[in-house]
Amino acid sequence: MTAKREFNQPIHAFRGFAILNIVVIHAFGFVFFLAESVDNPATSALLILNWVNSILFHDATLYFAFISGILFSMVLQERGYARFFKSKIAYVFMPYLFFTVIFSWRRWAFDGALVVFDGTPLEFLQLVLRNLLTGDAIFTLWYIPVLIVLYLVTPLLARLLQMERSGWLNVAIMLSPLVFSRVWPEISWTNYVYFIGAYMLGMYVGGNYRETIEFVQRHVVVFAIAAIGTTAILFALFALEAPSWGIIRSTETAWYLQKIAISGLVLLWFDRSISTVPGWLDVLGNYAFAIYFLHGYLLFEFYLVLERAGLALGSATTIMFWAVATYVTVIVVSVLITFIARRILGKHSRYFLGA
Numbered sequence: 001m002t003a004k005r006e007f008n009q010p011i012h013a014f015r016g017f018a019i020l021n022i023v024v025i026h027a028f029g030f031v032f033f034l035a036e037s038v039d040n041p042a043t044s045a046l047l048i049l050n051w052v053n054s055i056l057f058h059d060a061t062l063y064f065a066f067i068s069g070i071l072f073s074m075v076l077q078e079r080g081y082a083r084f085f086k087s088k089i090a091y092v093f094m095p096y097l098f099f100t101v102i103f104s105w106r107r108w109a110f111d112g113a114l115v116v117f118d119g120t121p122l123e124f125l126q127l128v129l130r131n132l133l134t135g136d137a138i139f140t141l142w143y144i145p146v147l148i149v150l151y152l153v154t155p156l157l158a159r160l161l162q163m164e165r166s167g168w169l170n171v172a173i174m175l176s177p178l179v180f181s182r183v184w185p186e187i188s189w190t191n192y193v194y195f196i197g198a199y200m201l202g203m204y205v206g207g208n209y210r211e212t213i214e215f216v217q218r219h220v221v222v223f224a225i226a227a228i229g230t231t232a233i234l235f236a237l238f239a240l241e242a243p244s245w246g247i248i249r250s251t252e253t254a255w256y257l258q259k260i261a262i263s264g265l266v267l268l269w270f271d272r273s274i275s276t277v278p279g280w281l282d283v284l285g286n287y288a289f290a291i292y293f294l295h296g297y298l299l300f301e302f303y304l305v306l307e308r309a310g311l312a313l314g315s316a317t318t319i320m321f322w323a324v325a326t327y328v329t330v331i332v333v334s335v336l337i338t339f340i341a342r343r344i345l346g347k348h349s350r351y352f353l354g355a
Contacts, residue, residue: 008209010270011070013277016284017266018063020331023295025057026140027327030299034306035313045316049323055234059182059255061143064292065150065195066263069202072154073161074209081155088151092289095354096132096144099293103137104128108300110139110185134187140296142184149192150199157200161207174201181244181252190247194256201260213271216264223264230258283335289354290338291331298330 032050035041076084104127105117117124128137135142160166160173173196180193205212216223234254237243242251277285284291306322313319342349349355 008074009274009277010267011067011074012285013270013274013281014063014263014267015067015288016277016281017270018060018067019284019288019291021057021060021063022292023331024327025053025060026296026299027330028053028057028323030303031306031313031319031323031326034303034311035319038313040314042314042316042319045319049316049319051235051238055231055238059252059259062195062198062256062259063263064143065147065198066202066205066260068147068150069199069204070206070209072158073203073206075206077158084154085151088148091350091354092144092151093148094351095289095293096141096148098352100131100137100141101128103141103297104131107138108297112300112303114300138296139185140292142187143292146191146195150195153196154203157196157203161200161203170200170204173197174204177256178253179248181247181249183249194252198256198260212264213268216268220265220268223261223268226261227258227265230254230261234258284331287335287338287355290341291334293354294334294337295330298333299326302326302330 028049032046032053035046036043072084076087104124107115109115117127119127131137131141133145135145157173160170175197177194177197180190180197182191182194184191234251237251237254242249244250303326306326311318311322313322338349338353338355341353342355345352
């Protein structure tokens with residue numbers, strides 16, 4: 001594989017695209033949940049809105065796994081594993097530890113209850129350690145333990161990609177999410193396999209970036225059909241109460257194919273249309289990790305404001321207005337918090353916010 005040293009504008013833009021997708025499903029979901037609790041809810045509209053939100057944006061964390069794999073092969077591999085793991089400890093684990101401590105002390109439970117820890121220091125330490133292993137400090141942190149495992153297996157995956165005789169095994173790993181489905185909120189070994197597939201695919205793309213873009217360009221119609229077709233299949237699966245067989249969940253299989261197809265199309269679009277990332281998308285790309293850490297907690301705070309305001313959420317129009325307003329507000333506030341923290345902490349802000 002050939003490593004690429006230059007800063008890649010399309011990948012940076014793709015990072016901004018990824019965080020927009022991740023926040024939207026949560027922001028819209030919060031408002032839809034609130035709308036379901038009002039008197040005379042718009043049941044039919046909410047059913048469709050929830051379907052569309054889930055079908056288009058569920059598993060957007062696959063984009064993050066894909067990007068991480070790309071960046072390893074494109075930039076980080078040639079710097080050596082010592083520097084790779086040092087950077088991940090400093091800029092991924094340390095912010096994760098910081099937010100885990102904060103959200104273990106003061107957190108919103110998934111049912112919307114505010115929980116402030118009032119036990120002993122030893123009990124708090126035990127809670128923090130448990131939350132570090134599980135990502136349970138707040139609902140959005142589940143992905144970070146998975147990401148840490150991806151980093152730990154990176155040398156093995158990189159070695160497999162370099163071995164000529166392991167091609168069949170590499171393909172099997174990349175396609176394993178079709179069989180080993182992600183589950184939530186349970187913690188399952190299949191979650192790790194699911195994201196390892198996307199991560200390894202990203203590693204392959206990062207080592208063969210230009211060839212991949214040319215491949216997508218030649219087969220752009222196929223990628224478009226795959227994206228549209230899997231989306232249509234997901235609507236059908238939702239309508240039919242999607243079947244599952246053991247560890248295989250038909251919806252997760254479809255989502256994996258959908259997100260890979262969309263990734264190819266978005267990367268091609270960015271590669272062909274972006275020479276310099278627009279300022280707003282550049283900010284989102286730079287702050288993506290901080291936004292990921294912050295947005296879940298901010299959504300609970302904003303939900304409380306909306307609930308106390310007693311909003312009329314009886315129509316699809318008003319529901320969507322407040323869903324979009326919540327989405328934009330949470331992103332803007334996350335960006336402002338990150339900007340202020342960076343101004344105060346300087347380069348040390350990465351140890352706390354990841355940006």
